Amino acid sequence: MHYDKENLWQIEQQGFDEQLLGKTEAVMALGNGYLGTRSSEEEAYIGETRDTFVAGTFNSFDENEVTELPNVPDMWGMEFSFDGQRFSLSHGVVRDYSKRLNLKNGELIRAFIWEFENLKLKFEFRRFVSKNRRHLLFSHLQLTNLSERAVNVKMRSGINGQVSNEGSQHFTDGEKGLMDGKFIQMMPVTTHSRIQFVQTVEHKFDRMVSERPETGRRSFFMNYSFELAAGSDVSIEKRGSIYTSNDNDIENHELSSIREVAVQELHDIDDLSYEQLLSESQCAWEKIWDKHPIEIESENFRDQLAIRFAKYHLHAMAPCHDERMNIGAKGLSGEGYKGHAFWDTEVFMLPYFNFTHPDIAKKLVTYRYLGLDGAHKKAASNGYEGAQYPWEAANPADGEVTPVWGAADIVTGQATKIWSGFIEQHITSDVAFGVKQYIDVTGDDEFEVEKGYEILIDTAKFWASRLEYNEATDQYEIRDVIGPDEYKEHVNNNSYTNYTAHWNVAYVLNLIAHLKSEEPEIYARLDAKFDLSVLTEKLSAKVDKIFLPKATADGIIPQDDSYLSKKILDLRKYKASDGVDSLFHEYNLEQVNQMQITKQADVLLLMLLFEDLFDREQKLKNFDYYEPKTTHDSSLSLSTHAILSADLGKLEQSYDFFNQAINIDMGEYMKSSDAGIHAASLGGIWQMIVFGYGGVRMVNSKLRIEPHLPKEWSHLEYGFDYQGEEISVSADRKQMTLTKPDDGHEIHFLNNNQVYTLKNQLTISI
Amino acid sequence: MHYDKENLWQIEQQGFDEQLLGKTEAVMALGNGYLGTRSSEEEAYIGETRDTFVAGTFNSFDENEVTELPNVPDMWGMEFSFDGQRFSLSHGVVRDYSKRLNLKNGELIRAFIWEFENLKLKFEFRRFVSKNRRHLLFSHLQLTNLSERAVNVKMRSGINGQVSNEGSQHFTDGEKGLMDGKFIQMMPVTTHSRIQFVQTVEHKFDRMVSERPETGRRSFFMNYSFELAAGSDVSIEKRGSIYTSNDNDIENHELSSIREVAVQELHDIDDLSYEQLLSESQCAWEKIWDKHPIEIESENFRDQLAIRFAKYHLHAMAPCHDERMNIGAKGLSGEGYKGHAFWDTEVFMLPYFNFTHPDIAKKLVTYRYLGLDGAHKKAASNGYEGAQYPWEAANPADGEVTPVWGAADIVTGQATKIWSGFIEQHITSDVAFGVKQYIDVTGDDEFEVEKGYEILIDTAKFWASRLEYNEATDQYEIRDVIGPDEYKEHVNNNSYTNYTAHWNVAYVLNLIAHLKSEEPEIYARLDAKFDLSVLTEKLSAKVDKIFLPKATADGIIPQDDSYLSKKILDLRKYKASDGVDSLFHEYNLEQVNQMQITKQADVLLLMLLFEDLFDREQKLKNFDYYEPKTTHDSSLSLSTHAILSADLGKLEQSYDFFNQAINIDMGEYMKSSDAGIHAASLGGIWQMIVFGYGGVRMVNSKLRIEPHLPKEWSHLEYGFDYQGEEISVSADRKQMTLTKPDDGHEIHFLNNNQVYTLKNQLTISI
Structure with a gap:
């Protein structure tokens, strides 16, 4: 190229x-x-x-x-x-x-x-x-x-x-x-x-x-x-x-x-x-x-090109015209993943649309609303209640469309079972999380009331039915799942899954209480649909007993019940050569399953998405523990690491991830895009720039803006929509200036734990 | 090549x-x-x-x-x-x-x-x-x-x-x-x-x-x-x-x-x-x-190669292992005609197997026996009785499988209807004719009794129901058909169709009478199935009133009711250049339909297959009339013309047809075999040599052997099976020598209207 x-x-x-x-x-x-x-x-x-x-x-x-x-x-x-x-x-x-x-x-x-x-x-x-x-x-x-x-x-x-x-x-x-x-x-x-x-x-x-x-x-x-x-x-x-x-x-x-x-x-x-x-x-x-052009003054001109590449493709593939469809993992650029939508949408691409094209974002979350019937069908077929979202989604009403059988095992020649459709269950809290983010960023009350509440309640209802009681500990566990790290199949209590399920349940409990007291009409409508008092009882009984894996003495949140007891393999020689390929020439998936090797951000993604649950020191320790064990054998991994390391002040390492991430499709490796471009990774490029270096984040429904530019960048300009207002940000390594038209409403945001109010223009030192 | x-x-x-x-x-x-x-x-x-x-x-x-x-x-x-x-x-x-x-x-x-x-x-x-x-x-x-x-x-x-x-x-x-x-x-x-x-x-x-x-x-x-x-x-x-x-x-x-x-x-x-x-x-x-090698001493070495090419492919494509399948029009060498079997089998390929591999021939005719149900289905769906064989056949029980719609018309762009499956009805008498030839050549009484009679009676029954009474003439006509010349759709009283239908009916009337008097047990069995007295009545009432187009004053048998009144186009310029292609660049099918242009042997094929119905002079006149009007735009045409012209002593012209015919696949035109080789034409190569120049023929259930070699050939050796005996023939332009093992039964055959008896060896001057 x-x-x-x-x-x-x-x-x-x-x-x-x-x-x-x-x-x-x-x-x-x-x-x-x-x-x-x-x-x-x-x-x-x-x-x-x-x-x-x-x-x-x-x-x-x-x-x-x-x-x-x-x-x-x-x-x-x-x-x-x-x-x-x-x-x-x-x-x-x-x-x-x-x-x-x-x-x-x-x-x-x-x-x-x-x-x-x-x-x-x-x-x-x-x-x-x-x-x-x-x-x-x-x-x-x-x-x-x-x-x-x-x-x-x-x-x-x-x-x-x-x-x-x-x-x-x-x-x-x-x-x-x-x-x-x-x-x-x-x-x-x-x-x-x-x-x-x-x-x-x-x-x-x-x-x-x-x-x-x-x-x-x-x-x-x-x-x-x-x-x-x-x-x-x-x-x-x-x-x-x-x-x-x-x-x-x-x-x-x-x-x-x-x-x-x-x-x-x-x-x-x-x-x-x-x-x-x-x-x-x-x-x-x-x-x-x-709309919100991004301008990067960088030592490397490809950084600027990369965000244009990403935005071009996001708009070439996003169904801005119709809410009955979503974005496939390869967009419309190849047969890979059959055009199906994954959590890639909510966790990696939706943020871009939430913050820059809320009209398109609305279609994407509405798609999940239309998918409730399919999600009910999936839950019921697995013996659960509520809405269990499909790991892979096509027509919203169809529910789960993940293939059951994959390519043959290279040793036995027998087809391998694809477990994601059955047990990669975090998709359900990812959808709830995406809906919540959409509402927080856009302030779209109408969607929230008409559709958002239902998705949030229905997914919490699923989790309530999914939780498994452990008498010995008097806790609720989530056993036999796949977390974001797909190398590990059939694990118990994957932290990402348990924490996000807990969030889903806890959030909805508060939501129901709020509606009951503040919005009696809405409450009544939802009560007719969900029998909210019974549901509240169920959720209340379980929420505080959901097992949330605690840090070890060394401060490490276990990825799942067994991960930390597995053998450690030094991945440096594989990362130095051909990466994953060379690893899999020596070990098969079953063997990798038995070692502390992680395909993509798992605990670290949890720490990025729910950053207020963990302090900086915890994040640092876990980053230093998990990153060396991560192969980044998923285009969803590098951008998460780039943003989290930027948050942690590891800007040099972050910029290295950034460079690897923009090369997923734009790089010199000529075969990796054969089945189509990596849609989530394109959303990741925008996130690395706006979330990572631009420092924008929604934390617990609050906007935060804390830019930190890598040393190769002298200046960054970007913009975003927030609750109906258009905000432009111009930042260098010393200060940032925020601008918005002064005819709108005031915007409050956090910067270094201080609340600021933006009326028209504001400059803050970094 | x-x-x-x-x-x-x-x-x-x-x-x-x-x-x-x-x-x-x-x-x-x-x-x-x-x-x-x-x-x-x-x-x-x-x-x-x-x-x-x-x-x-x-x-x-x-x-x-x-x-x-x-x-x-x-x-x-x-x-x-x-x-x-x-x-x-x-x-x-x-x-x-x-x-x-x-x-x-x-x-x-x-x-x-x-x-x-x-x-x-x-x-x-x-x-x-x-x-x-x-x-x-x-x-x-x-x-x-x-x-x-x-x-x-x-x-x-x-x-x-x-x-x-x-x-x-x-x-x-x-x-x-x-x-x-x-x-x-x-x-x-x-x-x-x-x-x-x-x-x-x-x-x-x-x-x-x-x-x-x-x-x-x-x-x-x-x-x-x-x-x-x-x-x-x-x-x-x-x-x-x-x-x-x-x-x-x-x-x-x-x-x-x-x-x-x-x-x-x-x-x-x-x-x-x-x-x-x-x-x-x-x-x-x-x-x-x-088995019966053919040796040709010719000025042109490709003549010898051609028969080997033909036999190789006939055996590469013929299902010698299973009677539930037949030979597709392109054998197994291409997607053309979808692997379907046509009259190509009975009229062009079956003779080769009858005379050299009766075991394979038996499978091919048994396929038609298995096809009776499908033929009943087709007849019933068209409002007829008996067995109407499908124009295109796949699984025997399926009946008609001719596609209904063909390629779009080049002018209108609209798909054209393929009429063959509906009205190209001579296939039914072709099948009967093939069965009769198989029985005559092989003497396979068991097949005849167990299966052959049924096919013959059932096809005659179809024709009895198909005939249309014309009050004005007090005759039975066959209207709205396609004959072998597929350029002419929806014609009335195509001679080939009417004559062969008449043969089918007349033959079966005699057959029933014969069985009734000579084979009462067989008669009883068939009577139970066909109600033979009623059928006999029907057939008898119609057989002599079937309209058989008579020769004009010029001795020309009309191809159909309207052919001879159509405009004549001089085809020489098209034949000299690219043949059919150049014709169809100037005229569309509808226009060709309105002229005396014939795709392939039609009246002339009738005269070849039922040679005893027409005298030599009639054949000469019709050959000279129809051949110049024939484009040979079918691989089924040239071999018929080669054999008939050899019969008529036009050996130079015959050898010219022979050369064109062997080049259908072996020739220099590199695109014509793209959809597969021309299976019928391969049978035609064998027929041109053994029937045409070797002079072998079954006429009215009698064997005739009258070699006449083209001037380019100095010697021809061939052989064939006849009613269980293996006969070898060695011929030059002066004499022929027939040989068979002397432990079998005597063989009677005709040569120049004389009956000869072959015990072991016999030489006859030509």
């Missing part, structure tokens, strides 16, 4: 590498939240993963497979032949190859010169997914004949439904047609969820070309051919749209009506050029960039 | 062409009747079609698609990288490339030297599908490092289920496992027909290599790596097997039992080398080659 300090809005690949297609497909993925698509090349290559997804259109291949986001018939592909020679960068000579994504407007440009025998052609492919017209995607090719003679050009382009999700086909081979003589339409339907797709494609040339339609199984192409004189060029445009019967911006979901809408839209923009359409889309992106 | 007169058992491609992969994939396809597989390269290429099929394992993707032979997870693929460089012939320099199929033993060899930067490697890939162990397939690579230094070799190989039928996935992602530490097993199941597959793969190296299993979605690979010293070589073997729960050679169809059988078989042959296993398989092929 190539980054240029003169252009901090661009990520680039220089030189084509057929063996590393997945990297740019994913890190340069395009999207607008409605649809997302990998940036595969127009021409096909072995090893490519050619994916386009429409958010929320889940389908399952068969009863043995969980639902996933289906890979939509491809609309980007174009096959060329020149004088009968198939065009491919696999052969011939490629010069000046550059593939680059403009983060500012979401335009992908791929330019190069290709020579083959006595052919010499210059290509400039451009494409974007419209940010303002959610159904539309556009591509443009400027092709110049640099050969010394005319060249016969053949181009085959259209819609290709012979794609799948790693072999699983989610679509019927639907109707196909040529509308108004020029719009190719294909109408595939998902096989089980029966979502009707309408895909339309149109080609535009700046010259007369001969054309021949070609339909095949799951495909509809146009074959174009023309002569390109020596020295001349041709402009080719391909416009496409995707609609589905799941869309919430069209009223009539009859197939014929959707088809008409799709064709009409392309007619309507017929007079607009590619440049005009791009410019429209760029305006929509500008609105995002104008 | 390259053919060498020094090796008449070999077809070869010299030089690799990435744009024309389909040709050798299909014409060098491997198979043993149980399974068949395209000869795709080990390494993957864009544009490849990587297919493996197991006969009879039909499945439909969904309710909108008809059943097809599912493309089985691939077991041939191997990915290599050398010093980190992915191996592909797309880049680097390829020297001495030869891909060749040995027709004698079914071994495919692909050898070449590949140079890339300072890598230089010599490859010799060999593979075969075992002819004696039907479940097994073997491949072997001898890899030599010609570089001046050691090379790090990585190989990834196993079973890859991320394949499909043009995007339609027919398998669940089944269980996977590593058995006994070395056998990769994958257990996919067809999604609707629920056929359990068990695929097992094992690798063998002649050295120690490091290995790492890798499972993924629908896949299980082993990753091997080792150093290959300069100048040294390595031998790599891959052995695989496919079993299914549909197999008739295993008793226990429980998954665990099939898995055990598969592993045990690989254990059992562990000591046998690739060479030994090939040699075993070759012995099985020898038995086929030893």
